[in-house]
Amino acid sequence: MTRIVTSLSEISHQYDALLVDLWGCVHNGVAAHPEAVAALTSYKAGGGTVLLLTNSPRPRAGVEKQLDSLGVPPSCWHTIATSGDSARAAMFRGVVGQKVYFIGEDHDQRFFDPINVVSDPVAIQQVPLAEAEGIVCTGPFDPMADPAENRADFLYAKQKGMKLLCANPDIVVDRGERREWCAGALAALYTEMGGESLYFGKPHPPIYDLARARLAELGKHPATDRLLAIGDGIHTDIQGAQGEDIDSLFITGGLAAAETGTTDQPDPAKLESFLAKGQITPTYAIGKLR
Incomplete structure (x- = not known):
């Protein structure tokens, strides 16, 4: 059963590293989401590791430039793994x-x-x-x-x-x-x-191999049960996490906002129906990353 939470901080103490989707979670392709940036900055400041895991076809350096242009600061992340x-x-x-x-x-x-x-x-x-x-x-x-x-x-x-x-x-x-x-x-x-x-991107194994390699570059080797994947793509972010046996936080206010009845938070009944139809069960759900 998926648990609806009100903030990342409610659950983040259970995890050593976050695998965070970008588009729909941290930014909308036009500008950064301030609450998401604040939540990740706080988690990083508390000693957690933030890896941005994106299906962008761009090389890592290209994504870094894009993040800067969208107002996503380096203070909220450590490293990046791209599908590209x-x-x-x-x-x-x-x-x-x-x-x-x-x-x-x-x-x-x-x-x-x-x-x-x-x-x-x-x-x-x-x-x-x-x-x-x-x-x-x-x-x-x-x-x-x-x-x-x-x-x-x-x-x-x-x-x-x-x-x-x-x-x-x-x-x-x-x-x-x-x-x-x-x-x-x-x-x-x-x-x-x-x-x-x-x-080669989410939900397929190669990008998770790359993510673990990127974490290892930082000297981080978290156990699988100490990883949390965050994303708004039920068939990419969440299905990929489920395939890797990684806990997940589903951002319902992104691609599935209409289907989950999300304004500030998802409608519990609509969320349950949406997840049952997709036969995918995230560990947690929240309207937006904050």
């Missing part, structure tokens, strides 16, 4: 070949920057689809366009046996008041059409 870094390592190991067709926006070209954690990396080349061995997707070309617009290309890619590397398993994200499609929507479509999609 996990996926980039796999790409440079050659999981989708050397010649790749890129689906994404221009600002995600840094995904192809050299990486120093892979020995003997593959020399990746971006090529047209007709010349590609595989696909790398950081997101749609246009986040507002219907993913179905990719059907023709995906049919060709599937027939050629191409694998699609998905750098962000999220289906949608809310940028302020606007809902946008993410790479996960395209990967889901490709899989539905019979293609093979490879995932």
Whole structure:
């Protein structure tokens, strides 16, 4: 049974480290959530470790710059693990070949920057689809366009046996008041059409391996039962935590605000119905991170 709490501090003393989602929890893609920043700053000041665990396709350095621009200060976190870094390592190991067709926006070209954690990396080349061995997707070309617009290309890619590397398993994200499609929507479509999609962010194991490696870099090796995952994605943050046997705090006022009847706090009956439908049970729930 999921327990509804009123603040992070109500439960945080039970945990040595937090694995915290960003979009929908700490910021909304436009600006930081002040209460979330304050809660994480307080937890960090009390000796806890804060790892920001994001399905962003960007490298860690790119996320740091984004956080600064959104007003999320370094005082509320220690380190970052991104889906992008996990996926980039796999790409440079050659999981989708050397010649790749890129689906994404221009600002995600840094995904192809050299990486120093892979020995003997593959020399990746971006090529047209007709010349590609595989696909790398950081997101749609246009986040507002219907993913179905990719059907023709995906049919060709599937027939050629191409694998699609998905750098962000999220289906949608809310940028302020606007809902946008993410790479996960395209990967889901490709899989539905019979293609093979490879995932490296939440809820899939590779990003949790990266998170533990990032904690180890800080000299932290918390036991699994001393970790708490926080996020608003029931099928990413919470399902991923459940798969890793990690306790979770579900932020109901993010992607599932309407379904859970959340204004300040979730409606208990609607929350129970929502969770039963998804067959996922977070340890705790709260309207927003505070």
